[in-house]
Amino acid sequence: MMERFELRGLVEGRAAGETLVVMGRLSFYGEVDPEKGTLVDGRSIAGKILVIEGGRGSTVGPYILYALSRRGLAPSAIVVVEAEPILVAGAVMASVPLAAGLPRKVLESLRDGCRAELESKPPKALLAIECSE
Numbered sequence: 001m002m003e004r005f006e007l008r009g010l011v012e013g014r015a016a017g018e019t020l021v022v023m024g025r026l027s028f029y030g031e032v033d034p035e036k037g038t039l040v041d042g043r044s045i046a047g048k049i050l051v052i053e054g055g056r057g058s059t060v061g062p063y064i065l066y067a068l069s070r071r072g073l074a075p076s077a078i079v080v081v082e083a084e085p086i087l088v089a090g091a092v093m094a095s096v097p098l099a100a101g102l103p104r105k106v107l108e109s110l111r112d113g114c115r116a117e118l119e120s121k122p123p124k125a126l127l128a129i130e131c132s133e
């Protein structure tokens with residue numbers, strides 16, 4: 001069943017695809033390989049709708065996200081429970097749609113490979129997610 005959420009749109013754009021879920025806060029610097037577009041555990045973020053609790057710096061993170069986008073390895077969108085300014089800066093630089101305000105319980109209920117669609121039109125965003133059994 002498709003679930004829909006009204007979120008806060010922070011960076012405009014739309015995307016549809018598979019979720020990639022990271023519990024906790026993510027720093028693109030040190031935790032994402034800028035040449036491969038992979039997390040330290042090897043999962044690829046390229047073209048995924050990246051769902052995370054939020055960012056946690058570093059100031060180098062926006063440049064990593066920008067480098068990923070230049071290489072075609074950026075996520076197609078980012079959805080967070082709570083945004084912080086460095087993640088917003090990175091999403092703006094890389095033109096990656098970004099939305100915040102996902103309930104934490106929803107994040108905890110998600111897994112990789114759910115089907116998601118995001119339409120972010122600041123100040124609002126609409127997220128639809130369907131996870132098959």
Ligand SMILES: C/C(=C\C(=O)O)CCOP(=O)(O)O
Nearest residue numbers: 027029056057058059060061
């Ligand atoms: C100085 C940094 C990287 C480099 O050597 O180029 C990292 C800065 O990290 P912050 O968490 O923003 O201090």
